[in-house]
Amino acid sequence: MTGALSxxxxxxWVAVAACVFGAVSLGLNYFDAVRVFxxxxxxxxxxxxxxxxxxxxxxxxxxxxxxxxxxxxVACVVWGMTAATGCAVIANTGLGAVWARTRGVxxxxxxxxxxxxxxxxxxxxxxxxxxxTFAAARAVRGPVDGWxxxxxxxxxxxxxxxxxxxxxxxxxxxxxxxxxxxxxxFVVRVLLTGWGxxxxxxxxxxxxxxxxxxxxxxxxxxxxxxxxxxxxxAMAMHWQFNAPILGFPGGIVVKVxxxxxxxxxVFRAVRRRYRARLREVAREEAAYDTVRPSEAxxxxxxRSRVRARRIARTPGVRARIADVQERQLDLxxxxxxxxxxxxxxxxxxxxxxxxxxxxxL
Amino acid sequence: MAQPRTAxxxxxxxxxWGPPAVLxxxxxxxxxxxxxxxxxxxxxxxPDGAVLxxxxxxxxxxxxxxxxxxxxxxxxxxxxxxxxLTRGSTELSVAYLGLMSSDYADRLWDGxxxxxxxxxxxxxxxxxxxxxxxxxxxxxxGGLTQGDERGTAAVYPAPxxxxxxxxxxxxxxxxxxxxxxxxxxxxxxxxxLAVIRSLSFAGPAP
Numbered sequence: 001m002t003g004a005l006s007x008x009x010x011x012x013w014v015a016v017a018a019c020v021f022g023a024v025s026l027g028l029n030y031f032d033a034v035r036v037f038x039x040x041x042x043x044x045x046x047x048x049x050x051x052x053x054x055x056x057x058x059x060x061x062x063x064x065x066x067x068x069x070x071x072x073x074v075a076c077v078v079w080g081m082t083a084a085t086g087c088a089v090i091a092n093t094g095l096g097a098v099w100a101r102t103r104g105v106x107x108x109x110x111x112x113x114x115x116x117x118x119x120x121x122x123x124x125x126x127x128x129x130x131x132x133t134f135a136a137a138r139a140v141r142g143p144v145d146g147w148x149x150x151x152x153x154x155x156x157x158x159x160x161x162x163x164x165x166x167x168x169x170x171x172x173x174x175x176x177x178x179x180x181x182x183x184x185x186f187v188v189r190v191l192l193t194g195w196g197x198x199x200x201x202x203x204x205x206x207x208x209x210x211x212x213x214x215x216x217x218x219x220x221x222x223x224x225x226x227x228x229x230x231x232x233x234a235m236a237m238h239w240q241f242n243a244p245i246l247g248f249p250g251g252i253v254v255k256v257x258x259x260x261x262x263x264x265x266v267f268r269a270v271r272r273r274y275r276a277r278l279r280e281v282a283r284e285e286a287a288y289d290t291v292r293p294s295e296a297x298x299x300x301x302x303r304s305r306v307r308a309r310r311i312a313r314t315p316g317v318r319a320r321i322a323d324v325q326e327r328q329l330d331l332x333x334x335x336x337x338x339x340x341x342x343x344x345x346x347x348x349x350x351x352x353x354x355x356x357x358x359x360x361l
Numbered sequence: 362m363a364q365p366r367t368a369x370x371x372x373x374x375x376x377x378w379g380p381p382a383v384l385x386x387x388x389x390x391x392x393x394x395x396x397x398x399x400x401x402x403x404x405x406x407x408p409d410g411a412v413l414x415x416x417x418x419x420x421x422x423x424x425x426x427x428x429x430x431x432x433x434x435x436x437x438x439x440x441x442x443x444x445x446l447t448r449g450s451t452e453l454s455v456a457y458l459g460l461m462s463s464d465y466a467d468r469l470w471d472g473x474x475x476x477x478x479x480x481x482x483x484x485x486x487x488x489x490x491x492x493x494x495x496x497x498x499x500x501x502x503g504g505l506t507q508g509d510e511r512g513t514a515a516v517y518p519a520p521x522x523x524x525x526x527x528x529x530x531x532x533x534x535x536x537x538x539x540x541x542x543x544x545x546x547x548x549x550x551x552x553x554l555a556v557i558r559s560l561s562f563a564g565p566a567p
Contacts, residue, residue, distance in 0.1 A: 007375040007376070007377055007379075008375050010375075010377075010380060011375050011379065011380045014380040014381075014383070014384060015380075018384070018387065032478075032479045032480070032482070033479050035478075035479075035482070036475055036476075036478045036479050037475070083387075087387055087390065087391045090391045090395065091390040091391050091394050093394075093395070094391075094393070094394025094395035094396075094397070094398050095394040095398075096436070097394075097395070097398035097401075097403070097435075097436035098394060098397055098398045098401065100435040100436045100438070101398060101401040101402060101403055101435050101436060102401060104435070105405075105433070105435050105438045105439065105440055106440060108435075108439070109439050109440050109441050109442075120390050120394075123386065123390060124387060124390065127383045127386060127387055130379075130383055131380065131383055133375075133379075134375040134376070134379040134380055134383075135375070137375060171476055171479065172442070172458065172459060173458060173459050173460060173461060173465075173472075174458035174460065174465075174468075174469050174472040174473065174476065174516070174525060174527065175468075175471075175472030175473070175475045175476045176458075176460060176461070176465035176466075176468040176469060176472045177461060177462075177465055177468070180461050181461070184461060
């Protein structure tokens with residue numbers, strides 16, 4: 001146990017160090033622009049915050065059955081905002097220079113974005129989901145968790161990148177209207193392209209990490225293959241978004257829609273798989289009286305759980321019913337990996353907790 | 362009182378090699394690409410009389426003409442956006458600026474005064490004077506000092522006001538950068554001033 005805790009603590013400190021490094025990189029690159037345009041920066045930040053909160057709430061709400069825990073969710077956003085973005089600034093500059101110096105400036109002007117950002121940014125963002133599996137092993141049990149946490153990493157990346165682009169836009173428009181440049185950038189990057197941007201790409205890539213770490217009996221080679229495949233798919237989504245293709249009016253809408261559709265199709269598939277597994281486990285748990293058939297009918301829906309609690313008249317009893325429900329869901333979640341070697345002993349402990357919670361009703 | 366939950370306490374052991382492996386991947390990208398770029402030559406010599414186009418697309422661009430001795434910094438140049446050129450001790454940047462409205466053309470010099478302070482907090486832009494390029498482009502030009510460099514800045518709004526071209530030439534502070542008398546300017550800076558005065562919105566000179 002001490003060794004396991006130490007390894008997780010080490011993972012946490014490594015993640016913190018990466019986030020600090022990324023934040024320093026961003027500061028060094030953008031401090032001067034912030035210094036010269038403080039009001040426009042404040043406007044950009046003001047537009048960024050509600051976007052961030054909306055995306056955060058939405059990503060956690062779409063996770064089936066119940067939201068992911070808060071601390072790993074926030075950690076993913078922070079990784080995206082700092083470690084991934086700050087490192088991407090350096091990596092993209094380097095690889096962009098390689099393209100310009102080897103293929104010429106005309107080629108780099110057209111293709112550098114498509115050949116640089118997918119490779120660097122998808123890898124750096126995905127590192128955040130991978131670090132999460134080391135620092136909080138129970139957070140990512142399968143592909144649906146990978147999708148949600150990947151979306152949160154991508155959201156954080158998108159938020160910081162929006163701020164960077166807003167500041168860049170001020171200079172690209174000659175600082176003739178800093179506030180207007182910020183608003184214009186926001187309209188394009190949030191209202192127009194935000195629907196199929198970084199959150200969608202990393203949600204897809206994160207799904208692969210979910211498959212990789214899921215203890216469901218799938219052979220390791222297949223799990224690795226799935227992880228690589230989803231990473232490549234995410235890079236392909238990013239490539240088509242940045243590539244000089246679909247240049248007709250409205251082409252950007254097609255690009256955004258394509259990414260959104262891919263992300264949602266992947267989500268639909270993994271959500272269906274996850275909910276089917278939960279229903280299967282709930283039926284099995286009827287034999288232990290931990291999840292009764294009548295409870296299974298209401299346990300997997302947020303609203304149905306609330307309705308089931310409202311049968312009780314007093315807040316105290318409702319809270320104890322909620323406690324039973326949460327421990328039942330802990331048990332079902334713990335058993336979703338069909339071949340977890342920890343499962344027999346862990347399930348026994350969790351069943352005992354459900355029984356104890358029932359006894360307190 | 363909430364009872365502690367087993368689900369919060371139990372967890373899979375993280376492999377010891379995991380975090381270092383992630384760091385190695387990140388380091389490969391962050392350090393590897395810049396290292397590889399540093400091994401490649403960045404300077405491309407440009408021919409005497411080269412006519413370069415700056416700007417993103419049809420109708421949204423301008424041309425300028427170089428004399429001899431110029432090299433282009435390839436990693437800093439994006440033809441649709443900005444050229445960074447060097448001749449001896451003088452660096453010349455030529456940038457495309459998109460304008461949200463033609464009314465904003467009047468704000469270009471004030472915007473430039475703020476923009477140059479992003480590169481250097483002590484940058485100071487002098488008052489503008491009208492300039493007419495050899496190809497009929499009308500703009501504003503003035504002196505610029507920043508750090509231990511001094512030079513010349515110019516902005517030319519496009520005839521329809523939809524964009525502008527910003528040109529900045531900087532050289533070490535002991536360079537003679539008098540914009541009113543080309544013959545007295547240092548040769549490199551004089552060449553830069555000639556490029557600034559070559560700007561055309563109407564296409565390359567025949």
